Amino acid sequence: MSEESQESQELGITESKSHRPGEWYAEVVRKAGLADYAPMGGFIVTKPRGYALWEAIQDALDGWFAETGVDNVYFPMFIPESFLEREKEIVEGFDPEVAWVTQGGHDELEERLAVRPTSESIIAPFMADWVRSHRDLPMRLNQWCSVVRWEATETKPFFRTKEFLWQEGHTAHADDAGAWAEVWTRLGQYERVYEDVLAIPVLRGKKPEHDKFPGADTTTTVEALMPDGRSVQGGTSHHLGQSFAEAFDISFAGEDEEEQTAYTTSWGLSWRALGALIMTHSDDQGLVLPPTVAPTQIAIVPIWQEDTQEEVLEYSAAIADELEEAGFRVELDDRDERNPGFKFNEHELNGVPLRLEIGPYEVEDEEVTLVHRPDKEEGVEGREGIVDAVDDHLDRIYDKLYDAAAERLDDNVREAHAPEDIMGTLGRHGGYVKTPWCGDEACEEAIKEKMAAEIVLQPLEAEGGETAGEVEKPESEECGVCGDHAEEVAYFARTY
RNA sequence: GGGACCGUGGGUUAGUCUGGUAUACUUCGGGCCUUGGGUGCCCGUGACCGCGGUUCAAAUCCGCGCGGUCCCA
Numbered sequence: 348m349s350e351e352s353q354e355s356q357e358l359g360i361t362e363s364k365s366h367r368p369g370e371w372y373a374e375v376v377r378k379a380g381l382a383d384y385a386p387m388g389g390f391i392v393t394k395p396r397g398y399a400l401w402e403a404i405q406d407a408l409d410g411w412f413a414e415t416g417v418d419n420v421y422f423p424m425f426i427p428e429s430f431l432e433r434e435k436e437i438v439e440g441f442d443p444e445v446a447w448v449t450q451g452g453h454d455e456l457e458e459r460l461a462v463r464p465t466s467e468s469i470i471a472p473f474m475a476d477w478v479r480s481h482r483d484l485p486m487r488l489n490q491w492c493s494v495v496r497w498e499a500t501e502t503k504p505f506f507r508t509k510e511f512l513w514q515e516g517h518t519a520h521a522d523d524a525g526a527w528a529e530v531w532t533r534l535g536q537y538e539r540v541y542e543d544v545l546a547i548p549v550l551r552g553k554k555p556e557h558d559k560f561p562g563a564d565t566t567t568t569v570e571a572l573m574p575d576g577r578s579v580q581g582g583t584s585h586h587l588g589q590s591f592a593e594a595f596d597i598s599f600a601g602e603d604e605e606e607q608t609a610y611t612t613s614w615g616l617s618w619r620a621l622g623a624l625i626m627t628h629s630d631d632q633g634l635v636l637p638p639t640v641a642p643t644q645i646a647i648v649p650i651w652q653e654d655t656q657e658e659v660l661e662y663s664a665a666i667a668d669e670l671e672e673a674g675f676r677v678e679l680d681d682r683d684e685r686n687p688g689f690k691f692n693e694h695e696l697n698g699v700p701l702r703l704e705i706g707p708y709e710v711e712d713e714e715v716t717l718v719h720r721p722d723k724e725e726g727v728e729g730r731e732g733i734v735d736a737v738d739d740h741l742d743r744i745y746d747k748l749y750d751a752a753a754e755r756l757d758d759n760v761r762e763a764h765a766p767e768d769i770m771g772t773l774g775r776h777g778g779y780v781k782t783p784w785c786g787d788e789a790c791e792e793a794i795k796e797k798m799a800a801e802i803v804l805q806p807l808e809a810e811g812g813e814t815a816g817e818v819e820k821p822e823s824e825e826c827g828v829c830g831d832h833a834e835e836v837a838y839f840a841r842t843y
Numbered sequence: 844g845g846g847a848c849c850g851u852g853g854g855u856u857a858g859u860c861u862g863g864u865a866u867a868c869u870u871c872g873g874g875c876c877u878u879g880g881g882u883g884c885c886c887g888u889g890a891c892c893g894c895g896g897u898u899c900a901a902a903u904c905c906g907c908g909c910g911g912u913c914c915c916a
Contacts, residue, residue, distance in 0.1 A: 359881080361855085367912090367913080369912065369913065370912065370913080373911085373912075377854090378854085384910080384911080386909095386910090387909095387910095388909075388910060388911085648879095649878090650878060650879050651877095651878065652877080652878070653877070653878095656878095683877085683878090684877095685878085685881090686877075686878045686879095686880085686881080686882060687878055687879060687880070688878085688879085688880035688881050688882085689878095689880080689881045689882090690878095690880090690881090691879095691880050691881085692880070692881050693881085704879070706878090706879055707879095708879080716879090795916090796916075797916085798915095798916085799915080799916060
């Protein structure tokens with residue numbers, strides 16, 4: 348390594364995304380100022396720029412939730428053990444990773460308290476109280492909070508941390524159709540947040556029977572493909588049938604005055620979405636963000652000589668003001684102690700989508716030079732219509748990111764019809780391998796044992812509506828693993 | 844669930860094998876210089892992950908923790 352390159356690498360990213368994705372990811376998260384490691388293993392400290400990304404997701408989703416009948420609430424972070432035990436499958440599903448509080452002050456507690464791994468078991472009893480008649484339904488509650496799952500496996504900032512931020516929605520409905528409509532509405536909103544806010548295309552489908560949320564009838568998912576070929580579960584929406592309503596006695600008087608049991612759903616999206624965001628678009632220069640979520644959308648870098656300083660700064664500041672007034676998030680980087688090259692590199696590391704370069708040439712010609720972060724495409728626009736021009740460039744940057752991710756997804760769904768073919772394809776290319784499936788968990792196990800890949804989703808024929816929807820039928824009717832009769836399609840992938 | 848590697852100022856790093864004053868770059872603070880891709884100079888602050896052991900003496904050797912990364916399941 349030459350002295351020059353060694354020097355130039357110290358401030359920026361030194362790992363390669365394609366060769367060492369794990370270390371590269373950790374370096375981007377830290378050097379782009381998104382998060383630090385906390386003193387306890389598996390926990391992170393989210394820094395202002397990282398938190399701003401989460402807020403961008405929150406703003407979008409929370410707005411859509413509000414438009415579709417959801418009310419926000421907040422429940423305690425502790426759940427008494429006796430509550431947690433009321434739904435057997437929840438207990439069994441989360442038992443190994445529940446953190447417990449056993450002491451308050453200096454005294455042992457009479458009943459230990461679980462730190463919520465999810466809140467069904469404390470929200471449901473209250474919904475049972477609050478729901479009396481069909482007029483109270485549907486009831487849609489959501490909370491933005493953190494949950495704790497004490498996983499022993501290795502952790503990775505945002506992708507897998509013991510405590511993570513998320514939202515969890517919990518709803519009750521008078522009938523099955525209402526619950527299904529709810530499940531699909533939320534899944535659709537998750538899909539939308541990925542595609543329209545994070546510039547990440549997703550696949551939507553349902554999880555196989557054996558991989559459902561504990562106690563659920565059906566678990567639906569949106570899955571995103573990461574550049575290293577692995578799939579991330581981006582958000583889930585569960586139809587809980589009547590099992591939770593029965594366990595917690597959520598019942599209501601129907602129009603016919605008969606007491607009936609409600610149908611419930613729950614749905615959640617966590618800051619794992621940030622992990623997917625960082626992973627998907629960023630590169631060896633650092634973070635890359637779509638303008639929709641970027642805390643700073645536009646960095647203005649003035650370039651001056653002693654005799655041009657005043658006019659360059661004046662011209663730049665006027666543009667910054669105009670853009671800010673138009674609603675853009677702008678940073679005028681007029682630091683005197685840094686040269687432009689340094690600033691370029693720094694804003695690239697931090698993922699600022701669009702850079703405006705303004706020097707004496709631009710001032711003289713009444714222009715602005717614009718550079719796109721993702722591919723460094725450079726353009727020149729007139730000073731006059733700068734607001735519209737910037738708006739247009741930001742849209743184009745978003746499209747570039749989305750299109751690149753969409754192309755990668757399209758190219759990485761492959762078909763296979765035999766076990767060795769499935770594993771060979773996954774091993775060589777990663778991505779998704781589509782195969783007919785008999786529905787037997789043993790067939791997934793056979794693949795899982797050999798290469799840590801699993802069925803991540805089963806595609807759905809229809810968008811849902813008020814029914815469970817139909818899973819896609821396979822073209823051939825032989826299970827790709829065991830050869831038995833197959834009526835379903837499964838997508839295998841390595842996962843995070 | 845198994846295996847490997849790693850931990851030295853805020854970041855990167857030399858020193859560890861072979862025990863004896865801890866190296867440099869960068870960031871940061873102050874000053875000078877000045878700007879189209881990480882500019883140069885001067886001054887300053889700042890570190891051996893923790894605990895225990897071996898030893899006259901431990902960043903270095905040993906043990907146990909804690910933390911991080913990777914590979915395989």
